Amino acid sequence: MADAQGGRSLVVDAVTHRYPSGALAVENINLDIKGGEIIALLGPSGCGKTTLLRIIAGFIAQTQGRIIIGDDIVDALPPNRRAVGIVFQNYALFPHLSISENVAYGLAARGIDKATRQREAQRLLDLVQLPTMSERLPRQLSGGQQQRVALARALAIKPSILLLDEPFAALDKNLRLDMQIEVKRLQRVSGITTLIVTHDQEEALSMADRVAVLSHGKLEQFGSPSDVYDRPQTLFVNTFVGASNRMPGVVVSADRTAAKVRLDAGAEIIARPAGGALAEGGRVTVCIRPEHLQFVGDETGFAGVVGMSLPLGATVVHEVTTADGSGVKISQARIGETRTLESGAAVRLAPLAPSLANAFPATL
Amino acid sequence: MGAAPASRDVTSYRMGLAAPLALFFLVFFVAPLLQLLWLSLHNDTAAVHWGLGQYLQFLTDPFSLSVLGSTLLLGAEVTAVCLVLGFPIAWFYQRVGPRLQTIIILIVLLPLLTSVVVRTFAWIVILGRQGIINATLQSLGIIDTPIKLLYTQFGVVIALAQVQMPLMTLPLITALGRIDSNLDDASCSLGAGSWRTFFKIVLPLSLPGVIAGCTLTYAAAITAFITQSLIGGGQMLFMPMYLYQQASTLQNWPFASAISIIFLLAVLAVVSVFTTLGRLSRGYGGA
Numbered sequence: 001m002a003d004a005q006g007g008r009s010l011v012v013d014a015v016t017h018r019y020p021s022g023a024l025a026v027e028n029i030n031l032d033i034k035g036g037e038i039i040a041l042l043g044p045s046g047c048g049k050t051t052l053l054r055i056i057a058g059f060i061a062q063t064q065g066r067i068i069i070g071d072d073i074v075d076a077l078p079p080n081r082r083a084v085g086i087v088f089q090n091y092a093l094f095p096h097l098s099i100s101e102n103v104a105y106g107l108a109a110r111g112i113d114k115a116t117r118q119r120e121a122q123r124l125l126d127l128v129q130l131p132t133m134s135e136r137l138p139r140q141l142s143g144g145q146q147q148r149v150a151l152a153r154a155l156a157i158k159p160s161i162l163l164l165d166e167p168f169a170a171l172d173k174n175l176r177l178d179m180q181i182e183v184k185r186l187q188r189v190s191g192i193t194t195l196i197v198t199h200d201q202e203e204a205l206s207m208a209d210r211v212a213v214l215s216h217g218k219l220e221q222f223g224s225p226s227d228v229y230d231r232p233q234t235l236f237v238n239t240f241v242g243a244s245n246r247m248p249g250v251v252v253s254a255d256r257t258a259a260k261v262r263l264d265a266g267a268e269i270i271a272r273p274a275g276g277a278l279a280e281g282g283r284v285t286v287c288i289r290p291e292h293l294q295f296v297g298d299e300t301g302f303a304g305v306v307g308m309s310l311p312l313g314a315t316v317v318h319e320v321t322t323a324d325g326s327g328v329k330i331s332q333a334r335i336g337e338t339r340t341l342e343s344g345a346a347v348r349l350a351p352l353a354p355s356l357a358n359a360f361p362a363t364l
Numbered sequence: 365m366g367a368a369p370a371s372r373d374v375t376s377y378r379m380g381l382a383a384p385l386a387l388f389f390l391v392f393f394v395a396p397l398l399q400l401l402w403l404s405l406h407n408d409t410a411a412v413h414w415g416l417g418q419y420l421q422f423l424t425d426p427f428s429l430s431v432l433g434s435t436l437l438l439g440a441e442v443t444a445v446c447l448v449l450g451f452p453i454a455w456f457y458q459r460v461g462p463r464l465q466t467i468i469i470l471i472v473l474l475p476l477l478t479s480v481v482v483r484t485f486a487w488i489v490i491l492g493r494q495g496i497i498n499a500t501l502q503s504l505g506i507i508d509t510p511i512k513l514l515y516t517q518f519g520v521v522i523a524l525a526q527v528q529m530p531l532m533t534l535p536l537i538t539a540l541g542r543i544d545s546n547l548d549d550a551s552c553s554l555g556a557g558s559w560r561t562f563f564k565i566v567l568p569l570s571l572p573g574v575i576a577g578c579t580l581t582y583a584a585a586i587t588a589f590i591t592q593s594l595i596g597g598g599q600m601l602f603m604p605m606y607l608y609q610q611a612s613t614l615q616n617w618p619f620a621s622a623i624s625i626i627f628l629l630a631v632l633a634v635v636s637v638f639t640t641l642g643r644l645s646r647g648y649g650g651a
Binding site: 057058059078079080081082083084085086088090092093094095096105106109110153154156157 | 544547549550551552553568569
């Protein structure tokens, strides 16, 4: 794209928002986003991610903190003067306007003449691969096509930031993957700094350069997808992103890089102190992902009884009940013949490596 | 075509249920209307001689035409006042909390809960020579002598607008409520100010409600016999009263019938103009 902008940086500086009722929607959020990055705001519903998006767009005035786009503090600007492009979850296309009128709407609002508007709308419709749809009405288009139009409409105003609110939630699975690729392609071409709000961790991990995980209005972790997945900083991140077994235990000894934990399930294992230093004798929760557990033949690891084996295509998941009565899942790649285990079989389990078990101070 | 007999059965079943209403309409609406038409096609009051004399008399009489004209104009004025006042109420309603919504709905519906006669007499009290408005203006020293509000076109329009307001506001509230609030945000984020958003998005999408509200208000305003007569007094004559005088006082039934038919056609013409306007604009209901 000839008019590709470098992409402006976006800084969310200590933003706090309180509802009129006094409840906190988001609390002290700090994000430093470089120009041209794709960022995912990931969290369960009600975690404040949509509120944060609406604060950046200017629809909500935050109680405290600043929003800085490029070099400008935009807090005083109303949404129509922030040049922030938004794709809404339901696309919010204007139902009474044709596709090209929808795309050209933002240009008309800027007083650009009709011929230029039409040319620009056509160029954007070519870009989103809908060159022949310009005269149709939104309701005559499929969901995926409507989303492309919504993207074209948002890009038409050459926004400094592009915000996508749960953009793929309404699409079926195959179409979703196509659109994710499409959005990533358009983002790479235009170089626009992009923020995707989502509750879908796969979407966040696959699309974003960096992922901001939110829970109850607080930023839990802001890092690369592999940081978030492999080196979670909080128990919430560890359990929300990817599946994880939570096993309670007591710290036997600990230093900055490793902790020896006595699991209630009955084994001593080495775990990584993921959320900061751990106190000896303190209770912890150890998180181990199902794919990071292995069956062991010797007396290391903890004992359990197989409850059920589920062959899930490429992997087989075994449900194991440990000595303290809690359930643990272990997932194995399906290599060669399927290894299903008899229900009631006694097994011993251990983490593949100490760095793959994360210990967090137990919250009461 | 295996399903055809079944579907025909379902249809005939439904038609059967509509029969009582159809019969009611036939006896109490279609039959009287045909009788009216039959009557209007007679030149004498005894309805013996056939002819178009009554219609010719109405259409060549400047006085009759002026009554028709001022009635249609009255309807237009009342509709305009209701639209201009009702739209902000409906717009406001969609943007406030549920408690305030209940209060607004109550205020909007209140005129419907009291008798037309009572409401009209209230307006006489307000608009009269010693009424609330004149008394207030005089005590404030703004005017020396009472201004004439009662028995004026202005008075009739204001009173009718208040009486017919729910007919405008309720369809508008429904129409505005159907508009996705994300469209407002989308328009705003694309750089449009509130006026552009209103004229390009909100107004076009609320047109079905505007058309419905205007049609109802217009039809109600021009046929509002009681309010027109009481507020307009003897000095202002509108079609319903004209019709009443011809039929009841002068016993000229054929002429009264002709007036009815002409009035009916004039109203149908105005309503079809509203409908066409709605169809021309590309609202939801359009294409």
